[in-house]
Amino acid sequence: MKKVKVSKKLIATTLATLLLGSGTAFAAYNVVAGPQANDTGVTPLGWTVTPAGKQLSLGDKPWGGAISPDQQYLVVSNDGEGPQSLQVVDIKQQKVIQTISYKSPESLFLGVAFSPDGKKLYASAGGNQKIRVYNFDNGSLTEQSPILMKDQNNTDFNPAGITVSPDGKFLYTANNLNKSVSRIDLATGQISATIAVGKDPYMVLLSHDGNSLYVSNWGESSVSVLDTKSFTVKNTISVGLHPNALAANPVNGLIYVANSDSDEISVVDSQSQQVVQTISLAPYRNAPTGSTPDALAVSQDGKTLYVANAGNNDIAVVDLGDGEGHTEAKVKGLIPTAWYPTGVFPSGDGKQLMVLNAKGLGAGPNPKHTFNLWTPESQYIGSLVQGTMSFIDIPDNKQLKEYTKQVEDNNKVYKADGEQKGDKVSPIPQFAGQQSPIKHVIYVIKENRTYDQVFGDMGKGNGDPSLTLFGKDVTPNLHKLANQFVLLDNFYSNGETSSPGHEWVTAAQSNDYSEKGWPADYSGRRADMDVDAIQTKEGRIWANAKRSGVSFRDYGEYINWWSSYDKTKGWTPDDPSIGNNYDANYAGWDINTTDMTRYNEWEKEFKQFDQNGNLPQLETVYLPDDHTAFTAPGKRTPQAYVATNDYALGKLVDTVSHSKYWKDTAIVVTEDDPQDGPDHVSALRTEALVISPYTQTGKVDSTLYSQVSMVRTVEMILGMKPMTQFDAAAIPMLNAFTNHPNFKSYSVEQPKYPLDQLNGQPGPVAIQSSPASDLDKPDSGSADKHNRELWKAIKGDQPYPESKK
Template sequence: MKKISKKISAIALAATVVGSGTAMASYNIVAGPQSDNTGVNPHGWTLTPAGKQINLGDFPMGGSLSPDHHYLVVSNDGQGTQSLQVVDIQKQQVVQTIPYTNSEGLYLGTAFSPDGKTFYASAGGNNKIRVFQFANGTLTEQSPILLKEKTQMGISISPDGKFLFVANNESNSVSKIDLASKQVVATAAVGKDPYTAQISQDGKALYVSNWGESSVTVLNPQDLSVEKTISVGLHPNAIAVNPMSGYMYVSDSDSDQISVIDPKQEQVIQTISLAPYKDAVTGSQPDALTVSPDGKTLYVANAGNNDVAVVDLAKNTVQGLIPTAWYPTGVYVNGGQLMVLNAKGLGAGPNTQNQYIGNMMQGTMSFINLPDSKQLKQYTDQVNDNNQVAKVHGDGWFSSLTGNKNDPIPRSDGEKSPIKHVIYVIRENKTYDQVFGDMPKGNGDPSLVQYGKNITPNAHKLANQFVLLDNLYTDGEVSDSGHIWAIGADSNDYSEKTWLPDYSDGRKTYGVDVPALKPKNGYLWDSANRAGVSFRDYGEYINYWTSPGYDRHGSTRTDGDWKPDDPAIGSHYDPNFPGWNYNISDMDRYHEWEKEFKQFEQNDSLPQFEMVYLPNDHTVGTKPGKLTPQAMVAQNDLALGSLVDTVSHSKDWKDTAIFVVEDDPQGGSDHVDAHRTAALVISPYTQKGSVDSTLYDQDSMIRTMEMILGMKPLNQYDASAIPMLNSFTNHPNFTQYNVEQETYPITAINGQNAPMAAIMQQQDFSQPDKADRDKLYRANWLATKGNQPYPEFKK
């Protein structure tokens, strides 16, 4: 499987000759599960999990070993059907599955009683702890323990088995439950967004990791009085206890380190770096850990790097890495074997039968024999090859490559791009095949097209006139994490795990803690500020989440007084440009942007970097009285074409590049991979009329913009991303772009007899991301495909 990683590297290496105008070959490397039980994630990193793999449910996030070490009970906590699964460790197979649907669910926390006869599982937003009898590998559910506090997550049991401690995530508290009476006997406030509550080895202290900040709260388990708050790295999550020394190990997910706490001193005595190479920016995202029974080795799941780090606790250094599948979330030691939960398995693959990307990826479990030093070295080499981290230094692996003078994408700090202005347009929720599947020169499936040339004439004309990107992927699955990827080049542990209950239809959901979503190095505007790059934001992260006095879905606000959710944006935004509100036309957004653009042009003060949010290609389905899906997409297309027309007829066209991407692909189907999306690069330096089939992702786009503007990478993902060298030329074509007027009426309204109207009337499509995805798909398909049978019913 090393050939795939080497081919991907070869793509980027070969791209260095693009500046000379040499045509590049396309590479047939795509994201998703491969035929040899490996995978490629949307970032282009290869997945070669060690050991034997078995399939689990949707996004396994937590689990517990039975005291007799015969079973592991796994909590699958994804957006779809959640479940508990009992895995027989000796047989290496699932022997029981208990599904939860219809407003019921699970979330992270699991624990066995010391005698192994009772099992407990957090029910998340249902505000209860599920209780089971356990015998001979079978769970039998009993009456639950009900709680008043909001959203239960990580749990642990006192050594004597009499009390259960629960982290209440939304209530910023921890509770103590008397298991004999099933009553809460004490609750205490802790820090923000507690992730787990872990009792110490001697039972004399309770440690709570405060996921939304950089601290661990230490409490007296007798009365839950707070003894101390310990500062650790950013966004701590999992906690493990050394059975020999009693030391507590805390994984700091946004600092890529382990904080080692001495319980006697109640302070951090050392930190262990999980950086994959010297001076690496963050991105490893540790999120699970366990200590070997002899207390000599710590195993850490790095969700961001798709590996398990093996830490020698005598030296407190990483001795090697073990490859896993995508996004490991659990790690357990059992005798001479390591077991790993992989939340995203080997990826998505095609969703031509309209599977929803949010729950189509199947989690897996790895059974790995503990490696000796020789095997660990081989595993480590494999991880480095999978992630190409050996080639990443400083600004990125490509920093040592040299290009031609005045190339549009500089290769080093000393080079300047002829492109002085970058406009970054973010849209909503489309796959490649939905829009571009009818493009004959690209890798498309015409049968999956919903918004083809007749609806999106500008997108098609732009792709033909500039460059068609038919192998570019989003890194996230849905809008909540997708926007974080789009503005931050990474979606942190908090983002990746909280969108799941937030999108679970009918279930109680989580509040979104905006500060907890922010990774260590921040977002693109933070990077622009650090680099001295002038910046202007139009609608992105402007009241996208809640703010005081604001309806999240913008049902009442129409213009004026829009405010940023991140204070770091400062005054670098247009308060009259609307954020997320599908009742506002994208043409109104365009006209507001155009007004400022012409002022900047007149004053020779156009910002170097602009971010423009055009969300209405999301659509609101076929809800009667609202714009039809085609009208909303056509309106969005006209706004995009108008923006490019305005720029191309301005004096700034000669040194401007426009990048266009969807935040995520959850709105439709794709025959290559459910992450593949519709994207564009538009500039005199991309006016090639060619197809670029290089494997790119959102981070490739972000890294390319950073290289043009002289901004540093935010994390390991944009640092290692394949830059879009094959899309650019150093022989610019300054031909202007003329907008195409829409042939589909952009004011068309759904009638009472719109497809699936009866179903749609039951859905609140002012909140479309909360609606039933299957019904939304069905309605959109029928609305755009006429009487063609919905794929689910094809025989």
């Protein structure tokens, strides 16, 4: 990725990405994230995806696949949150010729393997604790009785990667939730042995002689090597962080390991069982992590390694030299893919690559959003984005050079020129040594709303009032804040749901483990995820603050999400890097604790800081009430939850603005994700605010920003380095700020809806005066199905389903 200098004036008008074939730059304020013309797309980061070759539509989250022994078919495992499926792709015809679908709790997860004769196909069923078995005949799958993975202890194996022995007698499974590998006797269909390996095993790979089995331990930094005859662990090899994909060189037997969170390939000598070389995949010198390699393939001549970089949306073409391991390998060039490539398969004749792209061209609008995950019409963001497959001719040197330039153009790194006007320094530092007049940042994280759900009725900016469910009658403070400060109408979530969403807002990345784990978790197909495996190399924003000498305090974010609340200890962090910098009396995720209770606890400490003059430079504050409990009996109504959230945020801003810290503080606010609502622009567009004397302008800023732009802006203000390639490349929120601060304080608006209103109680129906009142009209056509369902549920006409946080 290139570093490009962009002036403050131009950063709003120039998004330095090019549409494939058009050669025309387009303006950041005119671009929305999602599918574009000419089979291109724009990610929430503002990066363009311009996939090479012919594109074929697939299902939801194609994580795995396998080519048939006769090289005629590729079978894809689609493992998303909605309906999962196996799809058979005819390689010559370049089309899907069969789809077998599974609704939750029936599942698939990652692993696909053929028998050596090609007559059987096996697929991991993840949380179903079984291996699916199919007869395969002339491109057609017929499901047979599965292999049940059961033992006396009812072990939660959750099989992931699988492989079949060269003689076809045994199948080996990486048991992702059991820190083990099992050997299954295919003649009996029974587990013959299970052996412990490292954390969260992902993939298994047999050596060419079948005597060694390599296992990538996704949750740590190791590869286990098993002796297949004795079925014992004969070696554990240290590699990079969170290894996933494995591949073997057909010529010299070298083993390649993709290290997803250190952006490198470990080359293992199969004889010495040692790492003999490490291949960097960094897109530029000293780049932070983020390339996220997650799939590998080696050419038949052993001279080229193909690496799917999920984070950079490309295939790295690695020159392996003489194919004997004597020459140092290096990246020769890059091939552009669609969003988040997850598989790469050379054709049998070596003339073509087939690439799986988990997120295709991204998410478009979802005005008909519902929570019925099992229909294509649901437009629920968790299952809305469909995968694709690219058929790419192997490029010659000239074409590879052009492709590489295209990838660099797609993934620009922005670096703004410094700008000073007289003695007024920009509040966002734009060059080394510049100091911001803002010394403190309060980073507020909320739950699950789209832009249109809240701000569609603003009367300015790009909103659709017919999709507004929690408008000005429920959220008077959000509306007042957006009017008094700055309205951000082109701001996106980088993740689809809360699990990856909280990683994006705190770590500027959702790693491969997070991305591939949450769909099964959210759809009830597996147990909760490994909190340690979600951790990226540089950690979260509080770890960055600690490295940077920035004082910080956490209120509720990453507090008792993955662990149980202990009354004797109070609320405690799940991330050790938070240390003691948290308030044990401030609640984490708990739908029964109101945001006003949270605010009152925060206020106690803030007043002490204000009195003592020791406010931390960074505070993270979790206010999750806008998630709501829907219409659960005995809980507050959805409007009461959202109104409480609105009031708590308004009180927080009021408190800060009447303190001595107002003059040098910024309050940034974002949702963790947009999963609970519709939007007419993009299913990933979400609510966000930037509140400070330096943003009190009343303007609309339509620059394309995302959660990572907000993280980068916080880092720039506080003098912190980027944590990943994504915040390093993010467009900073320069246009939301001004050099002319307005120090007028903010006065909180009192709630217009009773905060204690319970479901089932008679009382006011919210937002009767809002433009969304046409939800009462059965044939209005302008209101989406999801909002209509929630509207009816609010009035007691029907129940409403719950969703994950």
